[in-house]
Amino acid sequence: MNRNITDSIIYIGANDHDIDLFEGQYIVPNGMAYNSYAIIDEKIAIMDTIDKSKTDEWLQNIDAALKCGMPDYLIVQHMEPDHSASIQAFVEKFPQATIVGNKKTFKMIGQFFPELEMKNTLEVENGDKLDLGGHELNFVFAPMVHWPEVMMTYDPAEKILFSADGFGKFGALDVDEDWACEARRYYFGIVGKYGPQVQTVLKKAAALDIEKILPLHGPMLEEKLGYYIGLYDTWSSYLAE
Ligand SMILES: [Fe+2]
Ligand SMILES: [Fe+2]
Secondary structure (H helix, E strand, C coil): CCEECCCCEEECCEEECCCCEECCCEECCCCEEECCEEECCCCCEEECCCCHHHHHHHHHHHHHHHCCCCCCEEECCCCCHHHHCCHHHHHHHCCCCEEEECHHHHHHHHHHCCCCCCCEEEECCCCCEEECCCCEEEEEECCCCCCCCCEEEEECCCCEEECCCCCCCCCCCCCCCCHHHHHHHHHHHHCHHHHHHHHHHHHHHHCCCCCEEECCCCCCEECCHHHHHHHHHHHHCCCCC
């Protein structure tokens, strides 16, 4: 299901219409999307892996997006299994690639994949940058949105915020449905109790020039970003709409 987000960013995620309950508890009548993106630059970065039910499709998407290229980096923004389950398969297929995460990420990788041997790793701190050539990725830590290791990634070249679970929604990408209903249900099910932490991230995001938001679930958001960010502000402040 590859498609170009921009000239150098390609969608390589997958839809899941076989899923019964997301995280074993949330009904998802229109399925779920596990998003992943390839940034094609002098160095190639893959933004997160996807759920284990779709590993093969994801690896095929990487091959199609990169043509004969090899990924240089795998950026791990979130370790929940719907995004991390294919790390082992990635390392086996691309052993030379550098796995990028923070201290907490690598602790979790060790717990989730005790057998996994990573040749190359890069541990980043909040505010660190990673130069791919034309794109310089800026890591913005977002603890507890939705787990402690979560980080978002800002790409100033394209004015894109890779927002991890933030701004995600239930529903596969090949289903046409209103954003807010399923984003609201997702938000309150998954991160609703971490309102103060979401507020902290919104303050960090306000300092960035953002034209597109690329979450790990649901569609890319562009245009009316004020509307989406405004809803997040309301929800995370526990105010009534
Ligand atoms: Fe999550
Ligand atoms: Fe997720």
